[in-house]
Amino acid sequence: MTLDFTVVPAFLDVILLGVLWTIAITVAAALVSFFVGIFFAVVALYAPWFIRLPFRAFEWLFMGTPLLLQLFLIYFGLIQIGIDLPAFVAGVIGLGLHFAVYNSELIQSAILAVDKGQTEASRTLGLSRMQTLRYVVVPQAVRDVIPPIGNNMIALLKDSALVSVIGVSELTLSAQQAIGRTFRPFEFYVTAAAFYYVINLVMEAVQRRIERRIAASR
Amino acid sequence: MDVELILRVYPFFIEAAWVTIQLSVLTTILGLACGALGAAARLSRLRVFRAIGAAYVSVIRGTPALIQLFILYFGGPQIGIQLDAFEAGVIGLGVNIGAYMTETIRGAIISVDRGQTEAARTLGMSRWENMRYVVLPQAARLMIRPLGVNINALIKGTALVAAISVVELTYTAQRFIGSTYKPFEMFLISGALYMIIIYATGRGIAWLDRRARIV
Numbered sequence: 001m002t003l004d005f006t007v008v009p010a011f012l013d014v015i016l017l018g019v020l021w022t023i024a025i026t027v028a029a030a031l032v033s034f035f036v037g038i039f040f041a042v043v044a045l046y047a048p049w050f051i052r053l054p055f056r057a058f059e060w061l062f063m064g065t066p067l068l069l070q071l072f073l074i075y076f077g078l079i080q081i082g083i084d085l086p087a088f089v090a091g092v093i094g095l096g097l098h099f100a101v102y103n104s105e106l107i108q109s110a111i112l113a114v115d116k117g118q119t120e121a122s123r124t125l126g127l128s129r130m131q132t133l134r135y136v137v138v139p140q141a142v143r144d145v146i147p148p149i150g151n152n153m154i155a156l157l158k159d160s161a162l163v164s165v166i167g168v169s170e171l172t173l174s175a176q177q178a179i180g181r182t183f184r185p186f187e188f189y190v191t192a193a194a195f196y197y198v199i200n201l202v203m204e205a206v207q208r209r210i211e212r213r214i215a216a217s218r
Numbered sequence: 219m220d221v222e223l224i225l226r227v228y229p230f231f232i233e234a235a236w237v238t239i240q241l242s243v244l245t246t247i248l249g250l251a252c253g254a255l256g257a258a259a260r261l262s263r264l265r266v267f268r269a270i271g272a273a274y275v276s277v278i279r280g281t282p283a284l285i286q287l288f289i290l291y292f293g294g295p296q297i298g299i300q301l302d303a304f305e306a307g308v309i310g311l312g313v314n315i316g317a318y319m320t321e322t323i324r325g326a327i328i329s330v331d332r333g334q335t336e337a338a339r340t341l342g343m344s345r346w347e348n349m350r351y352v353v354l355p356q357a358a359r360l361m362i363r364p365l366g367v368n369i370n371a372l373i374k375g376t377a378l379v380a381a382i383s384v385v386e387l388t389y390t391a392q393r394f395i396g397s398t399y400k401p402f403e404m405f406l407i408s409g410a411l412y413m414i415i416i417y418a419t420g421r422g423i424a425w426l427d428r429r430a431r432i433v
Contacts, residue, residue, distance in 0.1 A: 061413075069388050
């Protein structure tokens with residue numbers, strides 16, 4: 001069987017739809033991972049121990065096990081307790097929580113790196129502890145942490161291929177659908193890889209721009 | 219939680235963990251070989267090798283490991299590469315992690331002080347002797363910890379081969395979730411085994427790192 005890439009254009013609409021879903025799930029999971037990551041970081045640094053401890057255990061579990069296993073747990077676990085979520089939502093929750101744990105580590109160290117004088121000044125000005133965090137410390141920490149979080153988000157794009165396994169029809173599963181009809185795995189997986197590569201290049205370019213802008217704003 | 223079920227199925231998971239360990243060890247060896255070659259290419263004096271090294275790192279790190287695995291396993295036969303799932307898993311994951319290791323090894327080599335190379339060259343060592351006796355021994359110490367991070371990611375990455383039906387930990391968990399409808403219990407057993415493997419590896423790396431330290 002020789003390679004024949006001329007079969008690809010006929011399925012371009014299926015593939016492009018898959019690209020859109022991949023972008024959608026990446027953006028949705030990135031947002032979840034960002035905000036939940038901030039929440040985890042604040043809990044890890046400021047919550048009393050009886051709240052901190054279960055969160056710590058959760059993070060430890062999520063850092064020590066494969067994402068694919070976590071996706072199975074979330075997808076089938078939610079069904080078991082009677083919550084039948086669409087695969088897309090389960091995928092967003094799984095990817096989002098997984099990367100929230102990694103983002104939280106970055107955000108924690110960024111929060112600790114914000115000058116103590118900032119906290120002292122805003123407390124002196126009469127802001128509550130919560131307000132200090134919300135309006136003074138976290139915004140500064142987030143600025144510092146955007147470039148390394150960008151790396152995590154590029155990793156998230158590539159790991160989004162895993163949600164094909166629980167049946168989200170993103171790029172990888174779209175390629176599989178085309179393969180099911182043509183029996184040409186090489187051509188369609190290479191095509192999918194090319195699309196991932198292009199999205200990856202665009203994300204890297206955006207990341208470089210943001211980094212330059214942040215560097216200039218200092 | 220169904221403890222009785224856990225006690226009944228755990229032997230299957232122990233067997234699967236052994237497959238995960240084999241995958242991890244073989245992938246690490248292949249990854250280190252690809253990483254060393256990749257770093258040598260990226261640091262070469264010849265532009266064509268540098269270009270090949272850069273393309274390897276960029277393409278592999280720019281596309282999902284799962285897709286790379288599928289190209290090799292399902293697409294391979296079309297270009298005359300017939301591999302069973304385990305072989306495809308080791309080769310696919312090894313070549314993949316090799317791209318990350320290329321950057322780790324290259325990073326360690328270029329962070330050895332330039333003065334060392336200058337001194338060695340002044341003393342009459344050839345480029346190769348300088349690499350072999352001066353730079354690499356120092357770089358080797360620097361790369362143990364970051365390679366440990368790569369290996370940690372690699373162990374969790376072996377779960378991907380479940381998608382091409384290698385009967386390792388994640389595949390076994392998936393199969394038992396399907397037959398028992400107990401996702402939480404299956405996650406606990408397989409998760410605990412992953413964490414034991416990762417923890418033990420981490421301790422080994424830390425031990426190596428301590429032994430390799432000069433000061």
